[in-house]
Amino acid sequence: MSARLDTIGFDADDTLWQNEQFYQIRQARFLDLLAEYADPDGLPDRLIAVMMRNIKAYGFGIKSFTLSMIETAIEVTEGRAPASLIQEILAAGREMAAHPVEILPHARETLEALAGRYRLVLITKGDLFDQERKIAESGLGDLFDAVEIVSDKKISTYERIFGRHGGGPGAAMMVGNSLKSDILPAIAAGSWGVYVPHDLTWAYEHAETPSGEPRFRSVAHLGEVVGLVAEIDRG
Numbered sequence: 390m391s392a393r394l395d396t397i398g399f400d401a402d403d404t405l406w407q408n409e410q411f412y413q414i415r416q417a418r419f420l421d422l423l424a425e426y427a428d429p430d431g432l433p434d435r436l437i438a439v440m441m442r443n444i445k446a447y448g449f450g451i452k453s454f455t456l457s458m459i460e461t462a463i464e465v466t467e468g469r470a471p472a473s474l475i476q477e478i479l480a481a482g483r484e485m486a487a488h489p490v491e492i493l494p495h496a497r498e499t500l501e502a503l504a505g506r507y508r509l510v511l512i513t514k515g516d517l518f519d520q521e522r523k524i525a526e527s528g529l530g531d532l533f534d535a536v537e538i539v540s541d542k543k544i545s546t547y548e549r550i551f552g553r554h555g556g557g558p559g560a561a562m563m564v565g566n567s568l569k570s571d572i573l574p575a576i577a578a579g580s581w582g583v584y585v586p587h588d589l590t591w592a593y594e595h596a597e598t599p600s601g602e603p604r605f606r607s608v609a610h611l612g613e614v615v616g617l618v619a620e621i622d623r624g
Contacts, residue, residue, distance in 0.1 A: 396555030
């Protein structure tokens with residue numbers, strides 16, 4: 390595999406802009422609403438179980454999250470959830486879908502420093518409409534050579550994307566905050582994986598750090614990516 394980089398992929402949610410914090414705020418509100426119907430201590434696990442089940446049907450994103458909250462409300466109230474409760478859940482979903490995009494530190498300057506020198510590909514999963522909205526509102530879209538909104542991130546995803554937009558996975562790097570979705574499958578495909586930790590990461594995205602993997606790197610923040618890219622590219 391060539392050490393020379395020609396393509397760099399970037400995750401979007403919680404790598405370039407805030408995302409998980411809005412889910413956690415809405416989830417906390419949802420749990421408060423249901424506290425009178427069920428044991429508060431068991432509600433988070435019940436919601437997570439429904440969300441995990443629904444990923445196969447609805448994928449990732451706000452719509453799936455909202456439907457999962459509604460389904461959980463129906464389950465814990467044994468079908469007696471009042472219409473007012475369902476309305477509040479739907480309103481929470483609409484609020485999330487309309488929330489302004491909050492760019493994370495170092496995102497713009499990092500992309501600007503790399504744009505033109507490498508093919509930059511935004512690789513994000515989730516609801517198509519919501520992701521397109523966030524990309525447009527972020528003002529970062531023009532810095533990318535390509536945008537890929539995918540249903541999930543697997544080894545085959547990176548093989549396909551880096552094969553289409555660059556010289557193949559061996560000449561590519563993936564930058565993201567999720568070990569499970571951004572780093573491990575990209576490395577397995579033959580790419581470099583650069584982990585950028587975020588203070589809040591959904592439990593679904595947790596995975597073991599690939600210690601000893603030669604193509605794994607970790608940085609404290611996006612501002613360190615440019616220097617790391619130069620180091621790796623020098624071989």
